[in-house]
Amino acid sequence: MVRPLSLALLAASVSNIHIPQLATTIAINLPPNSNDINFYMTAPTYYSYVAFGFGSGMANSFMLIAYPAADGKHVTVSPRLGTGDTEPQFDSNYHVRLNSNSTIYGSYIVASGTCVNCRSWPGGALNSNTNNQPMMYALGPAYAAHLASNNQGVTLQKHEAYGRFLMNTIQATGYGGTGVLTSIDNQVNTGTQPVNTYGANSPNGVVINDRDGLGLAHGIVLAVAVLVLAPMDIILGSGRLLASFPLIHAVCSLLYLLMLIAGLGTGIRASFEYVATKHFATAHQVLGFITFFMGLLLLGLGIALHVGRAMSSSGERGIVTVVHKWGTRFLWLLILIDGGLGLKLADASLGLVIGYSVLSGATFLAVVFALACLWCIGGRRTRTRDGAVADGGGGPVNFGFNGRKSVNSRKTSGDSEPVIIPENRHAR
Incomplete structure (x- = not known):
């Protein structure tokens, strides 16, 4: 079977690595008497991006990241600096010049070109005279939201697969570049070897399915809090249900707050992994902090209602109850x-x-409907009770300022009906 376009390993001035589990190939060529790096990389398009970098870890590393351009036919390559276990950041001080064969070829992305003056960067440099230059590669999450942009600083999701390898830069040094392509069936590594530092479950040093676990946990925890616990808490804190099940309402409120705390914690930790969120200035983050502190305040009001005076001395609802x-x-x-x-x-x-x-x-409509039903049931019971009193159920009835007479609750011994006393307006 003929494989897609790949590097023709015809010159000794090229070092490359092929990762069969990922159908990915990466190669470099180092022109002599130059600070440029010629590069070539290809990977399936169902990975949102393909990247390789110089360094043994994310910190103080230099990377080249390729992904489809906005038209879905060409390729964007972004030079970025790594500062740690976080999204690498685009640096406009480095310029990438792409070859004409950089394109989306069938179901593969192919990026080939030259990174100008890219052999040194803040915190590190490429050793062009060694047979064990630390290198790494990464592939973006498979079948994620489609990434197609001309922006070299576009936000990237955490990689799904990655690995490390050692490259022979002595072999990679020479003329020829990486622009010669051909269709080949067998691909071998030249001048490279994978570094297996991830244990027995990572053959050939490849880690697969390394997804954004913190972001996923953040979303799941808050989804349970907002779609399950919050509706229960709101319904249990309304009307007669609160009077009947105060302890259940209190427990539900506490679980709700604990879930918010867990969601906040995972969100803060995940924010440090991305350039767009590590300064905590996005609308989602700002509103998240506001709602968290609102939750703390409302919990404090709820505790005050439960352990203090939930009702005012007149039996009416207090302002604290309404605010809560x-x-x-x-x-x-x-x-x-x-x-x-x-x-x-x-x-x-x-x-x-x-x-x-x-x-x-x-969920929102269901809660509104439930609250409306509770309100109607409570109102009907109140009206039924008041009607029974008005019909002579034994309680005093006073026609207020709009009536002309009042019913005296006192009865004489032998009276079968209340005594009607004319209202004396002048007495007021």
Whole structure:
């Protein structure tokens, strides 16, 4: 079977590595008497990007990352600096000149070109006279939201697969470049060897399915909090249900807050992995902090209601009760909105965004319906009780300022009906 376009390993001035598990090939050529790096890389397009870098780890490394251009036919290559276990950041001080064969070829992305003056960078440099230059590669999440951009600084999701290898830069030094391509069936590594530092479960030093676990945990925890616990908490904190099940409401509120804390913690940790979020200035993050502190305040009000005076001395609802009840409902609405902002920030797929929107809307309407039913039931019971009193159920009836007479609750011994006393307006 003929494989897609790959590097023709015809010159000794090329070092390359082929990773069969990932159908990925990476190669470099180092022109003599130059600070340039000629490069070639290819990978299946179902990975959102393909990248390789110089260094043994993300910190103080230099990387070249290739992904489809906005037209879906050409390729964008972004030179970036690594600062640690976080998304590498684009550096405009480095210029990439692409060859004409850099394109989307069938189901493969092919990037070939020259990185000008790229052999040294802040915190590191390429050793062009060694047979064990530390290198690494990475592939973006498979079948993720489609990445197609001309922007070299576009936000990247965490890689799904990665590995390390050692490259012989002495062999890579010479004339010829990496522009000669051919269709070959057998591919071998020349001047490279994989470094297996990840244990027995990572053959040939390849780690696969290394997805963004923190971001996933952040989303799942908050989804459970906002779509399950919050509706239960709001319904249990309303009307007669609160009077009947105060302990259940308190436990549900506590679990709700604990889930918010867990979601905040995973969100903060995941934020450090991306350039766009590590400064905590996005709308999703700002609103997330606001809702978290609102939740703490409302929990404090709830505790005050439970251990203190929940009702005023006159039996009417106190202002603290009103603020707690309606503040909790408004908080829930804000968290629902913030969830949508989080999906947008994470470049979630359209299907996931639609699913969350539908589920959130349905849950919101269900809670509104439940609250309306509780309100109607409570109002009907109140009206039934008041009607029974008005019909002579034994309690005093006073026609207020609009009536002309009042019913005296006192009865004489032998009276079968209340005594009607004319109202004396002048007495007021």
